[in-house]
Amino acid sequence: MHFSLLETVLIAGFVNAGLYGFLPISIILSYRISRTIAFVHGGIAAAAALAYWLLCFESPEFLPGEDVVPNFILQLGSDPDGAHRYGSRPEFDPLAALLLVMVMGAAIGAVYGAIVMSRRIASQNILTLTIISLGGMMALIGIFQYLNVQPDSLPASPFGAHTYVFQDVPLTRHRLVTLVVVAVLSVILGILLTRTHTGLVIRALADDQEAGVWCGIKLRAVGTLVYAGSGALAALAGVLIAVTAGPNPAEMLLLFLNGLAIAAVGGMRSIPLAFVGALVFSFLETALIVGFFGDVDRAVSALVLYGALLGIIVTVARFRKENVFLLERQSL
Amino acid sequence: MRGSSDGSVLTVRQLVAGYSGQAVLHRVDMEVRGGEVISLLGANGAGKSTLLKTIMGTVPVIAGQIHLGDADITRWAPSKRVAAGIGFSPEGRRVFANLTVEENLLIGATSMRTSHRRDQMTYTGELFPILANRMDQRAGTLSGGEQQMLAVARAMMTKPQLLLVEEPSQGLAPMVVDRIYETLREIAADRGVAVLIAEQFQQIREEFSDRILVIDKGQIIPDEELVAAPAAGSADGEVTA
Ligand SMILES: Nc1ncnc2c1ncn2[C@@H]1O[C@H](COP(=O)(O)OP(=O)(O)OP(=O)(O)O)[C@@H](O)[C@H]1O
Ligand SMILES: [Mg+2]
Numbered sequence: 134m135h136f137s138l139l140e141t142v143l144i145a146g147f148v149n150a151g152l153y154g155f156l157p158i159s160i161i162l163s164y165r166i167s168r169t170i171a172f173v174h175g176g177i178a179a180a181a182a183l184a185y186w187l188l189c190f191e192s193p194e195f196l197p198g199e200d201v202v203p204n205f206i207l208q209l210g211s212d213p214d215g216a217h218r219y220g221s222r223p224e225f226d227p228l229a230a231l232l233l234v235m236v237m238g239a240a241i242g243a244v245y246g247a248i249v250m251s252r253r254i255a256s257q258n259i260l261t262l263t264i265i266s267l268g269g270m271m272a273l274i275g276i277f278q279y280l281n282v283q284p285d286s287l288p289a290s291p292f293g294a295h296t297y298v299f300q301d302v303p304l305t306r307h308r309l310v311t312l313v314v315v316a317v318l319s320v321i322l323g324i325l326l327t328r329t330h331t332g333l334v335i336r337a338l339a340d341d342q343e344a345g346v347w348c349g350i351k352l353r354a355v356g357t358l359v360y361a362g363s364g365a366l367a368a369l370a371g372v373l374i375a376v377t378a379g380p381n382p383a384e385m386l387l388l389f390l391n392g393l394a395i396a397a398v399g400g401m402r403s404i405p406l407a408f409v410g411a412l413v414f415s416f417l418e419t420a421l422i423v424g425f426f427g428d429v430d431r432a433v434s435a436l437v438l439y440g441a442l443l444g445i446i447v448t449v450a451r452f453r454k455e456n457v458f459l460l461e462r463q464s465l
Numbered sequence: 466m467r468g469s470s471d472g473s474v475l476t477v478r479q480l481v482a483g484y485s486g487q488a489v490l491h492r493v494d495m496e497v498r499g500g501e502v503i504s505l506l507g508a509n510g511a512g513k514s515t516l517l518k519t520i521m522g523t524v525p526v527i528a529g530q531i532h533l534g535d536a537d538i539t540r541w542a543p544s545k546r547v548a549a550g551i552g553f554s555p556e557g558r559r560v561f562a563n564l565t566v567e568e569n570l571l572i573g574a575t576s577m578r579t580s581h582r583r584d585q586m587t588y589t590g591e592l593f594p595i596l597a598n599r600m601d602q603r604a605g606t607l608s609g610g611e612q613q614m615l616a617v618a619r620a621m622m623t624k625p626q627l628l629l630v631e632e633p634s635q636g637l638a639p640m641v642v643d644r645i646y647e648t649l650r651e652i653a654a655d656r657g658v659a660v661l662i663a664e665q666f667q668q669i670r671e672e673f674s675d676r677i678l679v680i681d682k683g684q685i686i687p688d689e690e691l692v693a694a695p696a697a698g699s700a701d702g703e704v705t706a
Contacts, residue, residue: 252523330571330579337561337572344559347521348619349547349576 138425144302145423146416151312152377153411155370156392157399158319159363164401165339166359167249169262175389176273177241177364178371181234182380183277185372186288188230231291231372235365242364243357245269250356255342274382290376311373318366319404335359339402394442398449410445417441474499474627474659475520480529482519488527489515490683497659499626502650502673505663507680513663514556516680517629521553522546533627548576552620556631556663558612560619562605566596569604569615573622582622589618592648610641617645621652627659628652634668646673 156178163171248254249265257265290307297304326332334355338345346352370392371385378384391414398410420426421434429437475497483489489512497503507513518524520531522543530539538546547553552573561569570589574582590597593614599607604615613633620628630649634642650673653660662674671677679686 330575330582333564333568333571334575337564337568340561340563341559343523344555344561345572346523346543347547347553347555347559348572349544349623350572351542351544 135425135427138420138423140300141302141423142416142420142425144300145304146419147412148304148308148312149419150408150412150415151308151315152374153391153395153415154315154319154408155311155366155373156389157396157407157411158315158322158404159366159370160392160396161399161401161404161407162322162335162359162363162366164396166335166356167255167262168339169259169266170393170401171363171367172263172266172389173245173269173273174242174363174367175386175392176270177238177367178374178389179382179385180241180273180277181238181368181371182375182385183382184237185227185230185234185375186380188233189225189227189288227289227291231369234372235368238368238371239361239365241273242367243361245364246357246360247353250353250360252346252352255352255356274386277382287377287379288372288375291372305377307373307376314369314373319408322404331355331358394439394446397446398442400450406449410442413445414438414442472498474534475661476530476532477516477520478530478532480516480519480531481527482515482524482529483527484515484524486527488683489524490519492529493680493683493685495678495685497627497661499657499659500653501675502653502660502662504669504671504674504677505661505680506666506669506677507663508666511680512683513680514631515683517553517555517631517661517663520546520629521551544576547623547625550623550626552623552625552628554613554616554620554628554630554633557635558609558616560604560607560612560615562603564604565601566604566607566615567600569619570596570622573619576623585622585624588624589621592621592652593618610637610645613637613641613645614648617648624656625658627661630660630662632664632668633662634664634670642668642670646670649673 156174159174160171163169163174249262254262254265290305292307292310295306297306297309324332326335334345334350337348338350338352338355342352371380374385374388378388395410395414396407398413399405399407417438421429421437473496475495477493477495480490480493480495481488493516505513505516515524519526522538522541522545526539530537532538533546533549533551536549538549541549561572564572567586570586571582573589574585577585595611596614596618599611604612607615613635617628617630617633620630628649633645633649637645649660649662652658664670669677
C-alpha cells in the first residue's frame with residue numbers, strides 16, 4: 134500500500150462521495166412508498182443527462198444569425214451517415230439547463246407515479262411493479278436511442294469550471310458543490326420525513342399501503358408527489374454525474390446500479406446509512422484509481438468494490454436484525 | 466345533524482360487489498343507526514371482510530347503493546368516505562408497526578384539518594387511557610390487545626359517525642375482548658356512533674349488541690330463518706381461509 138496517497142484518497146474520496154449519494158436518495162424515496170426498485174429513475178437520470186448535454190453543449194461553429202434550432206428536432210430516427218449533428222447555436226446557460234432538466238425529471242416521475250400509484254396497479258405484486266419500472270426505464274432509454282445522440286464531449290458543470298487545490302489534491306468546484314447540495318438536500322428530506330404530516334404519511338405507506346388508504350390517505354396524490362420529487366432528484370443526479378462521467382446512457386445505467394447497491398446498504402430505507410455506503414464506495418474507488426493498493430487489475434477492482442458493498446449490506450442487515458430489503462414486511 | 470332524514474347512518478341497498486367482476490356479495494341489504502351496535506356474524510369466507518371493504522371503497526361495487534346519511538357514497542374514493550365520517554379498524558389490526566402510537570393516531574387524522582389533528586388525540590385518549598401512556602412506543606412492539614385498541618382509536622380519530630370493526634377479538638383473551646367491547650358500546654352510547662362489528666360465530670358477544678346480522682355466502686340471512694335455525698351458517702358455510 135502507498136500510504137503517501139492516503140491523504141489524497143481521503144480528501145478526494147470524501148468529496149466524490151457526494152456524487153454517489155444522489156441516486157440512492159431517489160431510489161430510497163420511491164422504494165419507501167412503493168416497495169419496488171425504481172429502475173425508472175435510472176432511465177430518468179440517463180435521459181436527463183442526455184437532455185442536459187443537448188441543451189448546453191458548446192457548439193464551436195456557431196455564427197450569429199445562423200439557424201438556432203437544433204437539427205435533431207427536424208430529423209428524428211437513425212441516420213445511416215452516423216450520429217446527428219445538432220445545428221449550431223449559442224450554448225444554453227448550464228444552470229438554467231439543469232433546472233429545465235429537473236422539471237422534465239419531475240414531470241416524467243409524476244406521470245409514472247400517477248400511473249403506478251393508482252389503486253389498481255399499486256395493489257399488484259412487487260414483481261409486476263418492478264417489471265413495470267424496468268419497462269419504464271427501457272422506454273426512456275429507447276426514446277433517447279431513437280434520437281441517436283452521440284455525445285462526444287463532457288457537458289459544462291452548472292456550477293462553473295473552477296478547480297481548487299487543497300493539500301495538493303485538485304478538487305473541482307463541481308464536486309465540492311455537489312457534496313454540499315447532497316448534504317443540504319438530505320437534511321431537508323430528513324426534516325420533511327420526520328417533521329411534517331406528509332413525511333409521516335410516506336413513512337406510514339412504507340409500512341402498510343392498504344391500511345393507509347383506509348385511514349384516508351390519498352395514495353395516488355401522495356405517490357405522484359413522491360415520484361415527482363424523486364424524479365427531479367434522479368434528473369439532478371444524472372446531470373451531475375454526466376458532467377464528470379459523460380452523458381452516455383450505458384455508463385449512466387452502470388452508475389445507477391452502483392446507486393442501487395449503495396441504497397441497499399441503507400436497507401433501501403435509510404438515507405443516512407446509504408450515505409455511509411456512498412462514502413465507503415467512494416473511498417475504495419478512489420483508492421483503487423489513484424493506485425493506493427498498487428497496480429490492480431480492473432476486474433479485480435470491480436470485485437473488491439462490490440464485494441465490500443455486499444459485505445456492508447449483509448453486516449448492516451444483521452445488525453438491524455432485518456432481512457436485506459425488509460422483504461418480510463410486505464403485506465399488500 | 467347526523468344520519469339521514471330517517472335516522473339511519475349507513476344504508477346498504479341491493480349491494481353486489483366482488484373481485485375482478487366476480488360477485489362475492491349478492492344483493493345485500495343492511496341499515497345501521499346512530500348509537501347502535503350491530504354484530505355481523507359469518508363463517509370463514511362468508512363475505513364479512515368483503516362487505517366492510519366495499520363500504521370503505523376498496524372493493525368495487527358491481528350493483529346497488531351505499532348511503533352514508535343522505536349522501537350516496539357508492540362511487541366515492543376511500544379518502545372521501547373517511548373524511549365524510551367512516552372509521553375502519555381492519556382484520557389483523559394493521560397498525561403501522563414502525564410508527565409510534567402517537568404517529569399512528571395522527572395518520573388516522575389525515576383527513577382532518579391540520580389544526581384539529583392534535584385535539585383529536587384527547588378525544589381518543591379518553592377512550593383508551595392505556596394508549597395515552599404509550600404514545601412514544603413503536604406500535605409493532607405493543608401487545609395484541611393494545612394493538613387492537615390502537616386500531617380502533619386510529620379509526621376514531623376523525624370523529625366518525627360510522628365505525629366498522631373487524632374481528633376485534635382475534636387472538637385475545639376474553640377479558641381483554643370484554644374491555645374492547647365495552648369501549649365500543651360506550652362509543653355508540655355516549656357519542657352516538659353507529660358501530661358495526663364483524664366477527665366469527667364462536668366470538669358472539671350478544672350482551673354487547675343491539676342487533677345481530679348473519680351473513681352466509683355473501684347474503685344476509687333474514688331474521689325469520691335465523692329463528693328457525695340459529696347460527697346455521699357456521700356449519701355449512703363455505704370455508705376458504
Ligand atoms: N382479493 C380477493 N380476490 C378474489 N377473491 C377474494 C378476495 N378476497 C376475498 N375473496 C373471496 O371472497 C369470499 C369472501 O371472503 P371474505 O374475506 O370477505 O370472507 P370473511 O367473511 O371475511 O372470512 P374470514 O372470517 O375468514 O375473514 C371468499 O370466497 C374469498 O375467497
Ligand atoms: Mg375476513
